[in-house]
Amino acid sequence: MRRTQQREAILGFLKVTRAHPTAEQTHAAVRQGMPSLSLGTVYRNLGRLLDEGLVRELPAGPQGRRYDAVLEPHHHFFCTRCGKVEDVYPGLPSTVKEAMIRSIDREVTQFRLQFFGLCESCARPDNQDREVSERCQR
Amino acid sequence: MRRTQQREAILGFLKVTRAHPTAEQTHAAVRQGMPSLSLGTVYRNLGRLLDEGLVRELPAGPQGRRYDAVLEPHHHFFCTRCGKVEDVYPGLPSTVKEAMIRSIDREVTQFRLQFFGLCESCARPDNQDREVSERCQR
């Protein structure tokens, strides 16, 4: 895979952010330091990096699919109200994990835990009636 | 929520199928017995049934978001080659599950396990070079 400035910038951004950005958000962020970057290039690179296993794709929420390239093993918490995705580190003994994978009797290359609920901001009583856009970073 | 023929038919279909259909596939299937059913109505009902917790949404694969309404607790295996989704029943002691949920320190309303790999059909050596569409039910 050829090392282009665009690819390095996109991957670099996804490696450090913890925001699980969409393609659009990635484009907006990386473009700050590279104004000519096109959205098409972001999509093509996300596809390429996904193939190479350098990037992970998360379920499409209200704003579309989300991505991250954080290598450290972690799982995800999805806010069902605002769509935000947070990293979580649930305790799961590796023996249990391995037994679980063995029990489904398939060739598993990846394993994920997903938790759903309200994020801290959406759960706060004084925020119940405010629009998501007014109070929540997504 | 009003009980319409369309809503009953859509929910009924999602309760019995194990194919985790997309909105489009659901439309095609339910339409067989109700030719006037529109795709817009399928989307509106999926949204409504999702709000009521009667239907679950799965991550968008290559063909878009997928749905199921199977009540029995189960988790999912995603084929990374053809996009098929299969139900799996991994062994996970409830004490471990509860400890895991407690460990992330958030209000969790739902918890899912997702496994990724190649499905039986995509993993078969003689299928390696054939197009996905030629050999795989999605």
Add this chain to the structure above:
DNA sequence: GTGAATGCAAAACTTTTGCATGTAA
């Protein structure tokens, strides 16, 4: 030099929405 990658813009898909009409309660 050459093939892979990019920018741009159009096209293809997926999902949502407005509005007139139909229908369950």
Add this chain to the structure above:
DNA sequence: TTACATGCAAAAGTTTTGCATTCAC
């Protein structure tokens, strides 16, 4: 009777693609 749901079609939003040009190797 009336508010909710539907069908249709247009609009909005997301993702992919064709093509000429640029750039990494």
